[in-house]
Amino acid sequence: MTTVDDVSGPSRVAGPDEAISAEELQLAARNHGIPLEALRYDVTPAGLHYLLIHYDIPDVDPAAHALTVGGAVDRPLRLDLAALRERPRVTHRVTLECAGNGRALLHPRPVSQPWLVEAVGNAEWTGTPLAPLLREAGLAADALDVVFTGADHGVERGVEQDYQRALPVADALREEVLLAYEMNGAPLLPQHGAPLRLIVPGWYGMAHVKWLRDIRVLTEPFDGYQNAVAYRLRQDADDPGVPVTRIEPRALVRPPGFPDFMSRKRVLRPGPCTVDGRAWSGHAPVTAVEVTFDGGTTWVPATLDEPTGGAWAWRRWQVSWRATPGRHVLGARAVDASGRTQPVEQPWNRGGFANNLVQRVEVVVLAE
Amino acid sequence: MTTVDDVSGPSRVAGPDEAISAEELQLAARNHGIPLEALRYDVTPAGLHYLLIHYDIPDVDPAAHALTVGGAVDRPLRLDLAALRERPRVTHRVTLECAGNGRALLHPRPVSQPWLVEAVGNAEWTGTPLAPLLREAGLAADALDVVFTGADHGVERGVEQDYQRALPVADALREEVLLAYEMNGAPLLPQHGAPLRLIVPGWYGMAHVKWLRDIRVLTEPFDGYQNAVAYRLRQDADDPGVPVTRIEPRALVRPPGFPDFMSRKRVLRPGPCTVDGRAWSGHAPVTAVEVTFDGGTTWVPATLDEPTGGAWAWRRWQVSWRATPGRHVLGARAVDASGRTQPVEQPWNRGGFANNLVQRVEVVVLAE
Known part of the structure; x- marks a missing residue:
């Protein structure tokens, strides 16, 4: 019987002399870094910003797209793009870096997207602040985590999933966290999360959920794959580790x-x-x-x-x-x-x- | 004494079991392909089109940029961007593919940019046709090759060079060959040759010279690196080979x-x-x-x-x-x-x- 386990292997660390595998090359051919000469631009032009896309770029119709806000809230919300654009509009210039930047230079090398040093970019993100929206929805007094779900779907280490990442409530309520619909003054490009993505200034890229379609407030800790399994600092496979959060200098x-x-x-x-x-x-x-x-x-x-x-x-x-x-x-x-x-x-x-x-x-x- | 030979090795083919090298990975991290799901778009959006940049993206000031036309012509020309934009304007939808697409799947593998199958894109290129400009300059009766020089500069196999590629005169005079200043209805992006590039419909990517700054008409065959050494179909290092030209199906x-x-x-x-x-x-x-x-x-x-x-x-x-x-x-x-x-x-x-x-x-x- 064929299952998702047939496409997915366990996480692994390369052998001491193991060169880059065909699977790592395949990821490098699609997820690109900033060409380092583009560090000349203060704001990274379209197409030069790094990209890390876990699954496929989904096919999202902006006209039909809506963001839902639910879970432990008093008033669940549903907002289409027009409604989001009518809300207060702010722009933040934010440096995004992939949490895996530098991975392929480690010895031994964890086998995943094989970044050298180029998984970074600095763009102007325009959208509406998240905190007022959460306050309008009315967070439960015992709200703990806020889960952001994208429209991208795939398998990782045998787990079929929509890409989902949670932030602790205190981080989700930081005033600079944005629901962004523009990058560098233009509508988001498909590969950067069109029509809507989360921007969490200061955090590594995994927090900035692209193709954002749902926000769900939990009163218990989120145990989804990307928080509980993937993005953790561990010394070995049995180490529960600590979450990856903010960008190191x-x-x-x-x-x-x-x-x-x-x-x-x-x-x-x-x-x-x-x-x-x-x-x-x-x-x-x-x-x-x-x-x-x-x-x-x-x-x-x-x-x-x-x-x-x-x-x-x-x-x-x-x-x-x-x-x-x-x-x-x-x-x-x-x-x-x-x-x-x-x-x-x-x-x-x-x-x-x-x-x-x-x-x-x-x-x-x-x-x- | 340090020379350009200290940064540049000879061309080589990987050993039978040789995995991807650090140098190949370095190229893959900067030159990216189209994510294959983006084949859904008839016109490839900005940032998803493949890129192959031999050296660095040069820093070109569009306001100061000019195209010169010289060599075996009656009337040398110098045109700035404004002058080019005043000329007849046409748009062609053109599929561009890197001549090295598929390279990393070959056995044995030639060591260079390690493409799998994704070095392709389809864009709308807007500019002015080249042929009328060449006719205005007045080609010498014995004109043979037309050399296109970009503003990008680097070393390849020990040869320091501006990127230069020649077309036979008959190919340069094809009516669909363009001097393009827009891609998909917007000014060219830096990585696609801003502010001006050559578009040679039907030919592999190496012909579509980016950051185009000079056109020179020769009455003898062009013997520059990219025509005489690099882009040739050879069976071994001593084979003079034949030029790479049009895209195979x-x-x-x-x-x-x-x-x-x-x-x-x-x-x-x-x-x-x-x-x-x-x-x-x-x-x-x-x-x-x-x-x-x-x-x-x-x-x-x-x-x-x-x-x-x-x-x-x-x-x-x-x-x-x-x-x-x-x-x-x-x-x-x-x-x-x-x-x-x-x-x-x-x-x-x-x-x-x-x-x-x-x-x-x-x-x-x-x-x-």
Whole structure:
């Protein structure tokens, strides 16, 4: 008898010398990162923002789409897109990063979407705040979790499901949490959750439920797959782990010079230049960025540009460098106001989440 | 002494059991294919069209950008974007496919951008025809090749270069060749060649030069890297090979049902359903599509929808299927009016180009 178990294997960690599998490549071919040169744009243009789509992009008719709000509320609601657009409208610039960013650089490598460092983007999300809607529905006094369900449907580790993620009530009521229907001033694209998605500034991407169709308030903890099984920091398969929530600090270098097609190593002419990039954290504002040109042996402070996008957007940094002929390994690390920074040793866990190990950008500076 | 050779290796073919390398993964993370469910859209929305960018997306200021036309012409030209927009404006719906599509499925595997089958898209390109511009410039009587140069710069196999591709004069003068400044009714996105790119309907993607800044007419054959070295069908490294030009016929199945996250295998409920997809050829119109549900043992004819986009756009096909419980392997093959079709054995060459081997879509139909 054929069942969903016939398409789905258990989670696993690659063997010590195991190269990228055909299944990982298949995911990489569809879920793309930001090309690192696009760190030049403060707001990431359409099509360059990272994408992680668990199942298929669903076929949603915006005209027929409605959001339902139910569960432990006094007044269940149903709002179509027109009704949502009539509500107060706000725009937040928000850096989104996949919780699995950096996974393919871990040793050993958790087998899943094989991100290097590029699963990030910074966009302007426009929509209506969630909290007033929840208050209108009237949360039960003992409400605990708020479950967000998307229109995307698939199987994961043998569990057939609509994509669902819950937030604790206190997080769902944060004033900056949005029901977004526009990205960068245009209607949402299909792959970014059209016609409606959740935006939870500061949290990793798994919380920003796309193709949002239902909100359900629970008076007990949500035990769905994406909260209870998938997005947890565990050391081994038996470890219950802790939930993945906010984005750890990270700085990325915009690779200087020009690349080799195949190796993506960089070529630079010698002389003075400016090296720059972006830095962000979901815990607190970035307060400092340090840059290395020797693979982490020594560090110099970068200058932070003025913030351009509020508390949840990345921030540009820059540093002057006199490029001398030879090979160099560049990297940067961010520090945020909570004191968090990026580790020099990999923060390994079995899902490969929240890995903010410092990037390595190999640069060859040509002879004079 | 450090040179560009320090970033660039020779071309190579993977060993018999060699899995995907870190360099191939790095390319897959930035150059993405169309998610196959997006075959549902006749015109591929922004961000879902495949992308193959040899170097970096360059930083081009549209206001300062100009196209120069020179070489063996009577009247060299210089046109800024405003001047190009004042010229006759046409729109063509064109299917673009990367010449390397299918490469990662070859045995042995040429090591380069590791496409499976998803390096395709179908968009509406708006711009001004190239031929009248060349006639205004006045081609020399002995003009042979027309070289198109982009603003993107990098290294490939030790050769530092701006991306350059030539077309034979007769091909450059085809009336449907466009200088495009819009895609799907909007200004070109940075990753698709903003502010100007060449569109050569029917040819593989390498001909459609992005970030186009110069056109140069030659009276001798162009011997630049992308024509003379890179995009050639060779059996071994010493074979001079033949140029890669027009798109071989291909049909893709839009995978039915819903997927497993990791394996991308499909799950379907039993019963009657419609299976559909798209088919295209750069040589001649598609005249027939056949579909297999048993991995190529038997084939049934599909129905072709009416063409929606002219001679250079893909065409939807569909077929009825009664899905019975168990495992099935779906695929489709296109035939075009020139008599070309898709092979049952891989068309191997050292660059992994023009591989239009039939796709394999694994489907598990659940028990009743």
